[in-house]
Amino acid sequence: MDTDTRDDGDDGDDGRGGGLTTGEVARRLGVAPTTVRTWDRRYGLGPDAHTGGRHRRWTPADVARLERMCALTANGLPPAEAARLAREGAPDDTATARPTAGPPPRRAAPGRSRAGSGLRLGDVRQECKGVARAALRLDAPALDALLAAAIEEHGLVTAWTEVIMPTLQAVGRKWESSGDRYVEVEHFLSWHVSGALRRGAPPVAVDRPGAVAVLACVPGESHTLPLEVLAAALSERGVPVRMFGGALPAGSLVAAVRRTGPSVVGLWAQSRSTASRPLAQHVAGMEWGVRGARRRPVVLPLGPGWAGSPMPGMPRATNLAEAVAAVESRMPV
Structure with missing residues (x-):
């Protein structure tokens, strides 16, 4: 277990001399500074030269070794074996980690990290x-x-x-x-x-009369992460949220809407098989309040399951920013 609690990543370097500091190397590789220090301490992947005391600077060759280490461990090689290959600078190290037929893998372009090559991330x-x-x-x-x-x-x-x-x-x-x-x-x-x-995310915002957003997955839907980030983003903007998570039964959704009187009800459906238009229409038709001042919620269908013909009165949001804007625009001032 790594017990180093320093988090500035600069190892006390005063900024003089060539090369990168540990913090700069960590940011370039996309790892924590403590990970770089651990690889130095355990596997001897530190810089070839120190500038005196505990100051250290990483040269391009030093960083290239760490990039090989990242690529090899990302492809499933144990850290100790990956470190050995990284130190040796084996030209076919990625092929060693995951043997394949055909020509050897292309070398990374200068200045681009090969780390994370186990996944097709793109640009x-x-x-x-x-x-x-x-x-x-x-x-x-x-x-x-x-x-x-x-x-x-x-x-x-x-x-x-x-x-x-x-x-x-x-x-x-x-x-x-x-x-x-x-x-x-x-x-x-x-x-x-x-x-x-x-x-x-900040704490859930304090309720304002009629300014609540209810978020839930439709029955049979358990993919909650998109709703979780929407709930967090709305809280960040001071919108009161009631989050009910995955696979909320239809009766429970109706009960929650009646008890909270929300301005907006966001319903997430990952697949068309779970996107229930009758349920969305039923929620959109619910009313509450005194006679002459009855209110209804705006239903916001969220997720790819709702793709297809639009439903009248139900705005569609195709990404997180649009969903946040759609909810905020319907909150009473």
Whole structure:
């Protein structure tokens, strides 16, 4: 277990001299600074030269070794063996980690990290590669640190749209193309994303009369992460939220709507088989309040399950930013 509690990543360097600091290297690789220090201490992957005292600077050759380490561990090689190959600078190290037929893999372009190559991420933010590597290694401390840093730096909406969701989609593609493999990675990543969303969101906003959003998955639907990030983003903007999570029975949904009197009801459906139009229409037709001032909720169908012909009076949101805007625009002032 790594007991180093320093989190600035600079190892006391005063900024003089060439090369990168530990913190800069960690950000480039998309890992926690403590991970870089652990690889140095346990496997001898530290910089070739020190500038005196405990100051250290990482040269391009030093960083290249760490990039090989990241790529090899992401492909499933044990850390000790990956470190040995990284130190040796084996030209076919990625092929050693996952033998394949045909020509050797292409070398990475200069300045681009090969880390995270176990997943087809495409042209994404560097943080995606770090999150993917941590997930593939089942490295909980590094994954939590990277998710928290992305949310703090970019905000919930951008962190979800440009860092978390592309990584989740890449893991899903890997799972679908690999049979039963990588299921544990998808579950591990989803669990830590859920925790990061709750830790990164502010407390639930104080209720305002008639200004509540109810969020729930339709019956038979258990994919809650998109609703969790929506709930967190709305709380961040001061919108009171009632979150009911996965597979809420129809009767319970109706009861919750009657008891809370929400302005908006967001219903998530991942697949068309769970998207119940009659249920959405029933909720949209519910009324409450005194005679002459009756109110109805706006039902917001969320998720790919609702794709197809639009439902009158029910706005569609195709991404998180649109969903947040749709809810906010219907909150009474």
